[in-house]
Amino acid sequence: DTGVSQDPRHKITKRGQNVTFRCDPISEHNRLYWYRQTLGQGPEFLTYFQNEAQLEKSRLLSDRFSAERPKGSFSTLEIQRTEQGDSAMYLCASSVQGDEQYFGPGTRLTVT
């Protein structure tokens, strides 16, 4: 499968714990995006990388969130001191240039 992959697919954690998600974009896609989707809503933009540079961050991305793309390939999204409000589907997307963003299957986070 040459699509966007995300790991893990599901994560259950206790409030206050740290979690890290991984995204592997489509090969040769230099742009990578993170979105968050809550139940019954459309995805909301969190952050964007072009190669290894993080070029844009939404105000939704609080100080407890950090994202990296160290070698311009895979990316990680870490949430520190998780809160119940962080429960959501975290989606990763990638693109070559322009607008066509292809999404991965998402990581569903449940904070108890």
Next chain:
Amino acid sequence: QQQVKQSPQSLIVQKGGISIINCAYENTAFDYFPWYQQFPGKGPALLIAIRPDVSEKKEGRFTISFNKSAKQFSLHIMDSQPGDSATYFCAASREGANNLFFGTGTRLTVIP
């Protein structure tokens, strides 16, 4: 503030019928309008997209109609099939921007 407004929230169509989902936007800087299809537990899949220089785009059973003056666009699914049952999201972005603004989604059910 919802940048893209989508209706209806849910839609039930008979097999073979036409499904129509509508979206409206305010930001005249938007110049890319994709539609995504999402099945439960999966990430959104890019279905079809349009730019404002054309009023209609057709791919198979899926057609986007675009009305620039009204700032509205719609998705038409011809000959709807039970396999089309999913949630559909419209989205929009500005030239040079990196984030998509999504509508709130339409849950389509096609009954046999």
